[in-house]
Amino acid sequence: QSVLTQPPSVSAAPGQKVTISCSGSSSNIGKNYVSWYQQFPGTAPKLLIYDNNKRPSGIPDRFSGSKSGTSATLGITGLQTGDEADYYCETWDSSLSAVVFGGGTKLTVL
């Protein structure tokens, strides 16, 4: 059971927009920055978003992040078939003194 809760799967058509939610608590998302990762099968995760809404160099602006209270959201616009992957949220939990991940969300681009 993950400390952060994500929907197991989401889907949308090419060109559309999708959002992936990440729910936590006052000791993690409520108090710390959230990051998001993209992972393709058989490969290491890739940092997509950090500090709630910042993109590392090279990440297209189709990817966005936001946070409100104890929840965070990853948004992807202009969906492409190449966006089909697993997406994970992550943050620091101040009560646990630990890095915590969401359970992951599988994105299907129909």
Place this chain on the structure above:
Amino acid sequence: QLQLQESGPGLVKPSETLSLTCTVSGGSISSSSYYWGWIRQPPGKGLEWIGSISYSGSTYYNPSLKSRVTISVDTSKNQFSLKLSSVTAADTAVYYCARPAAVNQVNYFDCWGQGILVTVSS
């Protein structure tokens, strides 16, 4: 360009100790105040942070694994290592080493090794 590479046995017997090493190239493990982390992923499941260590040896561990985990750093070899004791089949996973994007930050990892599959089986 910073690169991380995991190495170690791909097969460990139950009750034994899993030992992995992460070799850092393209940068010095002790040149800045970075934390260096281990994350694992059981087959078909999500990511789980194991722990992190600074170049000076300061550590953070996942509370659920803390009693079995030791992470150490060898600055002379530019490596850091993971030991997980008393392993069971539940410890079968791909193990990644990774470095956060910013100094003095334990999380948000922007540089990852390719991962190494460790299977626990007799």
